[in-house]
Amino acid sequence: MRVFVLNKNRQPLDPCKPARxxxxxxxxxxxxxxxxxxTIILAEEVKRPITHEHQLKIDPGAKTSGLAIVQGKRVIWGSELTHRGFQIREALISRRQLRRSRRNRKTRYRKPRFLNRTRPKGWLAPSLTSRVQNILTWVKKLSRFCPVTGISQELVRFDTQKLQNPEISGIEYQQGTLYGYELREYLLEKWNRKCAYCGVTGTQLEVEHIKPLSKGGSNRVSNLAIGRRPRYANACRPCNQAKSNQDIELFLSKKPSILKRILSQAKRPLADAASVNTTRWKLYHDIKSIGLPVEVGSGGLTKFNRCRQSLPKTHWLDAANVGKVETLIVEVTLPLVITAKGHGTRQLCRTNKYGFPTRHCSRIKFHKGFQTGDIVRAVVTKGKKIGTYVGRVATRKSGSFNISTKSGLVQGISHKYCKFIHRKDGYAYTN
Known part of the structure; x- marks a missing residue:
């Protein structure tokens, strides 16, 4: 993975190789x-620097998003950004429960409040907002370290409009290779990558019409399922061939539980994909406001590009294949793993599981020049804990710190042995 280079005036230059x-x-x-x-910064200013075009590519995800920088055909930098949306949701649920129990204890007979709180247009849940802000933060950060000239974003995981209404844009789209990838990938995720009828996994699957076309069925995604097909000529008859053009009620008349599950799952709306698409549109508009040209692509196109080049399934390689891609030369061996940790809490005290305060939290964030969340390197030369420890530090007023390393938590390290590696910025890093 290449190293970012800044001119003496902090202008981004072309990234260089680690040896350079x-x-x-x-x-x-x-x-x-x-x-x-x-990132390194030059000691002497380059008067007339020559830079090349760099494309920052983004593959947003619910838990982990992929980031990649492509120069021409070369993937020169990659990272995987892990979000903390689920932690935020759990924290909000816990806070709501504690506040509700406290109100019930102290204002038992209070009249219920009239629901007059309205949400502004474009409102997103805090867990979703956190994901958008994380990606936006890193887009701006990488633009300061690298001469990014354009951004590519996977705008929609699935083209839900065309999946629901295949006739929307003509037969060329319906019968194209990309449409097949969009449709099959969505159905695989909807049916958990197993046969809808027998539940078998690890075999080849094909699209199956729940209500046969010969009996009035349609090509809408709500009428499609995934069934298995044989790998060999002497294999047992696959589920979709056994069903043939029978009504599903007749085919599964002796299996009412499976029939009920399939019918309910088939009618399930595209809520999951729609919610992800809503977040991506918010991200798209925020990125567009930066001022760089933005290229968009779909999840089906990303998978098509990756499979065509026989690349493994990873978040950062998915990001590198977003948009129009011919051939990629991957120079990155290990991506930078980024984990969102937040910026701490504003609570003045810690509570037990019942919501009662247990201990006080200091308002002073810095102790002995360090702040909780800083990444430090401690070289202990004497005592029971001789060794070198690298990780995030938790500070105390006494100067006895705790360091979270890869191998676990190390307690009682004096501040005298600690040296800065990276100031707290709300993220943890792993090479």
Whole structure:
């Protein structure tokens, strides 16, 4: 993975290879500007720098989003950003429960409040807003370290409008290769990548009409399921061939539980995909406001590009394949893993499981020059804990810190042994 380079005036230059960065650092021609992502700054200003076009590509996800920077055909940088949306949701649920129980204890006979609180247009839940803000933060951050000239975003996971109404844009789209990828990928996720009738996994699956076309069925996605097909000529008859053009009620007349499950799952609206698409549209408008040209693509196109090049399924490689892609040369071996941690809490006290305060929280965030969340390196030379520890630090007024390392929590490390690696910015990093 390449190293970001800044001019002396902090203007982003073309990223260089790690070997080149080591030469510049050892010769004193550059200094480390930032550890995550690793960035160097030149000691002397380049008067007329020449930079090339770089495309920042984004694959938004519910739990993890992929980021990649592509220069021409080369993937020079990649990362996977893990969100904390589910933690935010659980924290809000816990807070709501504690407040409700406290109100019931102290204002038992209070009249219920009239529901007069309205949400503004375009409102998103805090867990979804956090995901959008995380990606937007890193788009702006990478634009400061790299001469990004354009952004590619996977705008929709599935083209739900065309899935629901295949006749919307002509026969060329319906019968194209990309439409098949869109449709099959959505059905695989909807039916949990197993046969809708027998539940078998690990076999080849094909699209099945729940209500046969010969009896008035349609090609709408709500009438489609996934069934298995044989791998060999002497295999047992697949479910879709056994069903043939029978009504599903007749085919599953002896299996009422399976019939009930299939009918309810088939009628399930595209709510999951629609909610993700809503978040992506919000992200799209926020990214567009930055001022860079934005290219969009769908999840089906991303998978088509990745499978055509026989690349493994990862978030950052999915990001590299967003939009129009011919051929990619992947220079990244290990992506930078980024985990959103937040910026702490404003609570003045900690509570037990019943909501009662148990201990006080100090308003002072900095102790001995360190703040909880800083990434430090501690080299302990004497005592029972001799060794080197690298990780996020939790500070105390006494100067005895705790460090969260890859191998676990190390307690009681003096601040005298700690040195900064990276200031707290709300994220944890793993190379």
């Amino acid at each position: 960065a080591r030469i510049l650092l050892s010769a004193g021609k550059a200094k480390v500007y930032r550890r995550y992502p690793f």
